[in-house]
Amino acid sequence: MTSLSTQTVYDDIRLTVHGMQDLPAISPMSTKLLSVIGDDRLSIHQLADIIRQDASLGGRIIGLANAAYFGQREPITSVEDAIFKALGLRLTQNMALGIALSGPFNSQVHCAAFDMHGFWLKAVLTANLAQSLSRLVRSDLRIDVDIAYLAGLLHELGLLPLVYLFPEQMNTFFTCRLTRHEHLREILRKELGTDQHEVGAWLAMNWQIPPAIVDVIAHHADPDYDGEHTLLVLLVRCCSRWAMLYMENGVWDGLPEETETLLEYTGIGRSEMLKVLKQQHVKFEAMESMAHELVES
Amino acid sequence: MDNQPFIEAYQEINSRFIKLLSSMSALRALSGFEIKYRNEGEIIADSLAVLLDYHELDYVAIFMYEEHKHTLKQVASKCWNNDEKHPPSKYNGLCDRHQDLLAQVENTGEVQQINQIPGEEFSGSASAIPIHGSDTLMGVFLACHPGDEFFSVTNERNLLIYCNFLGQMIMNNRLLHSMDDMVSERTQQLQRALNEASELKRRYEELSIIDELTQLHNRRFFFPETLAGLAQAIRYKKPFSLLVMDLDHFKIINDRYGHVMGDEVLRGIAATFKAEIRDVDILARFGGEEFVLALPETDERGAMIMAERIRKKIKALRWQAEGREISITLTIGITEFENCSSQDHVNALDEMIQQADQALYHGKDNGRDQFNTYSYIACLMDTGEQAK
Numbered sequence: 001m002t003s004l005s006t007q008t009v010y011d012d013i014r015l016t017v018h019g020m021q022d023l024p025a026i027s028p029m030s031t032k033l034l035s036v037i038g039d040d041r042l043s044i045h046q047l048a049d050i051i052r053q054d055a056s057l058g059g060r061i062i063g064l065a066n067a068a069y070f071g072q073r074e075p076i077t078s079v080e081d082a083i084f085k086a087l088g089l090r091l092t093q094n095m096a097l098g099i100a101l102s103g104p105f106n107s108q109v110h111c112a113a114f115d116m117h118g119f120w121l122k123a124v125l126t127a128n129l130a131q132s133l134s135r136l137v138r139s140d141l142r143i144d145v146d147i148a149y150l151a152g153l154l155h156e157l158g159l160l161p162l163v164y165l166f167p168e169q170m171n172t173f174f175t176c177r178l179t180r181h182e183h184l185r186e187i188l189r190k191e192l193g194t195d196q197h198e199v200g201a202w203l204a205m206n207w208q209i210p211p212a213i214v215d216v217i218a219h220h221a222d223p224d225y226d227g228e229h230t231l232l233v234l235l236v237r238c239c240s241r242w243a244m245l246y247m248e249n250g251v252w253d254g255l256p257e258e259t260e261t262l263l264e265y266t267g268i269g270r271s272e273m274l275k276v277l278k279q280q281h282v283k284f285e286a287m288e289s290m291a292h293e294l295v296e297s
Numbered sequence: 298m299d300n301q302p303f304i305e306a307y308q309e310i311n312s313r314f315i316k317l318l319s320s321m322s323a324l325r326a327l328s329g330f331e332i333k334y335r336n337e338g339e340i341i342a343d344s345l346a347v348l349l350d351y352h353e354l355d356y357v358a359i360f361m362y363e364e365h366k367h368t369l370k371q372v373a374s375k376c377w378n379n380d381e382k383h384p385p386s387k388y389n390g391l392c393d394r395h396q397d398l399l400a401q402v403e404n405t406g407e408v409q410q411i412n413q414i415p416g417e418e419f420s421g422s423a424s425a426i427p428i429h430g431s432d433t434l435m436g437v438f439l440a441c442h443p444g445d446e447f448f449s450v451t452n453e454r455n456l457l458i459y460c461n462f463l464g465q466m467i468m469n470n471r472l473l474h475s476m477d478d479m480v481s482e483r484t485q486q487l488q489r490a491l492n493e494a495s496e497l498k499r500r501y502e503e504l505s506i507i508d509e510l511t512q513l514h515n516r517r518f519f520f521p522e523t524l525a526g527l528a529q530a531i532r533y534k535k536p537f538s539l540l541v542m543d544l545d546h547f548k549i550i551n552d553r554y555g556h557v558m559g560d561e562v563l564r565g566i567a568a569t570f571k572a573e574i575r576d577v578d579i580l581a582r583f584g585g586e587e588f589v590l591a592l593p594e595t596d597e598r599g600a601m602i603m604a605e606r607i608r609k610k611i612k613a614l615r616w617q618a619e620g621r622e623i624s625i626t627l628t629i630g631i632t633e634f635e636n637c638s639s640q641d642h643v644n645a646l647d648e649m650i651q652q653a654d655q656a657l658y659h660g661k662d663n664g665r666d667q668f669n670t671y672s673y674i675a676c677l678m679d680t681g682e683q684a685k
Contacts (some may be wrong), residue, residue: 071325235336
């Protein structure tokens with residue numbers, strides 16, 4: 001691997017991410033947009049459903065709705081609110097269409113080692129888990145279900161610009177991770193001077209994503225994080241770990257060590273939690289087969 | 298169908314749309330600033346933070362003219378990493394090209410930019426934009442971006458609008474503050490005038506009842522006070538006496554030692570009177586060297602004791618003038634209400650003053666430095682009448 005001046009690479013990445021206005025969509029669902037967009041009968045909920053499952057689309061639409069121009073008093077955290085309160089159906093539709101039109105996020109060409117499909121599934125699974133569990137959290141702790149979903153969906157947002165901007169380098173890094181058993185984060189730190197979490201936070205800030213979610217993106221991998229959004233960060237870290245283990249094993253087996261802390265902290269009962277995991281198992285299988293069909297078609 | 302042209306068109310429009318949206322968002326955030334009770338430095342610093350939120354800038358700074366000075370001074374700066382104390386080292390000092398840029402804006406009053414700054418320390422582009430308030434150049438805004446040729450016409454236009462808004466806001470803030478200052482200065486002036494007026498009022502009110510030289514009350518105070526006291530004495534059948542006192546040969550002191558000395562003697566006498574009387578007694582300077590003293594709840598006998606005490610005290614007073622020792626004596630006429638024929642307090646007071654005067658003149662005619670009661674001289678007069 002060529003050793004670059006890390007500071008220069010760091011500056012370059014920051015600059016590019018800072019000016020990045022959108023990213024191609026990643027969900028197989030987004031291709032559906034192209035087929036339904038001319039359909040006048042497309043409802044807000046159908047549009048929201050498609051956008052909600054895609055980190056690029058969802059992040060951008062919610063970010064735009066949070067621009068000060070629209071003058072929202074409270075941050076907008078759900079796609080429906082973005083459509084209803086700020087952007088309107090037409091603008092959302094057009095923005096989403098534009099992003100979908102830019103073509104699929106074609107990582108396979110230059111970054112074969114990046115599993116786009118797996119990335120997408122993990123994001124949606126984490127989001128769904130975080131949303132379901134947030135409903136069970138003690139009410140005095142106040143976790144917004146929409147924020148929990150969005151935080152889950154976007155928590156690894158930073159990987160997308162990196163793969164998009166440096167497909168070949170990232171391909172090497174992904175391969176390295178497998179062969180050398182190093183954490184991707186450490187490889188990126190060493191080689192680029194930054195990591196996927198920092199890059200994700202830059203992009204999220206640039207897109208005006210609410211600060212709680214920026215914190216999750218920046219800190220979900222840091223077990224010692226203690227800040228304004230500790231609970232949300234813990235929830236997403238836990239869900240992300242569950243999602244990863246589940247995708248590896250196909251069953252809810254060997255719950256990660258954070259689980260106990262989360263249950264203790266949030267007051268969620270063990271049986272309630274297991275119920276959520278079971279529901280998600282059913283949902284996940286349906287989602288996976290639907291995605292499979294979409295990709296096949 | 299080849300989608301590529303549509304995609305490119307979309308991306309172009311989308312990029313412009315988002316930039317415009319960001320620019321409008323920055324303006325909207327600026328327009329929501331509360332400027333009242335905040336100082337200019339805080340407003341400027343906040344405005345820079347908003348700019349960094351919405352424009353893809355790396356470093357922004359604002360330079361303003363200090364009051365009555367003609368040189369620009371940096372009042373605030375912000376960096377993309379939001380760490381003012383530790384900005385990336387390249388912004389620690391402005392390079393010469395930046396300084397030139399500021400100078401050009403000062404000279405022309407127009408937007409200036411540089412698209413590539415050669416050298417290792419700094420690369421990229423910079424734009425300097427004038428901040429106008431009304432028609433005056435108040436300061437300059439400097440924006441830096443690490444990319445070359447970042448400041449397109451659109452970017453510059455958006456920043457110019459922002460600076461115009463900011464300029465108006467600073468102008469309004471200054472006007473507000475100067476109005477506040479003016480109001481508070483005028484309020485202070487008014488308060489001072491008010492204080493002076495009330496002091497004058499108090500003084501004139503006092504002057505009208507107080508004799509300025511001796512600080513004793515004058516006739517204007519004496520009559521209403523004494524009438525009230527006398528009315529009460531009549532109602533409750535209490536004794537009430539009156540003394541009229543006149544300094545003997547006071548004119549000689551004035552003539553020989555001058556008015557200053559005369560005034561000093563009068564002040565000394567007044568102080569002695571004040572020391573001798575009770576709180577309820579009513580003392581006044583009636584004229585040049587004539588004083589009157591009303592004694593509630595005091596009969597002729599009590600009045601005589603008081604008169605004698607005062608006479609002695611006055612006689613014992615000494616002053617120094619032209620190396621000589623000066624002293625003075627006092628003649629006193631006394632009467633009490635019992636001697637009056639009238640039961641009406643107004644007439645009774647007139648009567649008492651006349652009676653006391655008669656007793657006083659009797660003393661004057663009979664060697665001075667003494668007191669006499671009206672009842673005594675009335676007795677003498679009766680005897681005289683009978684003798685005729």
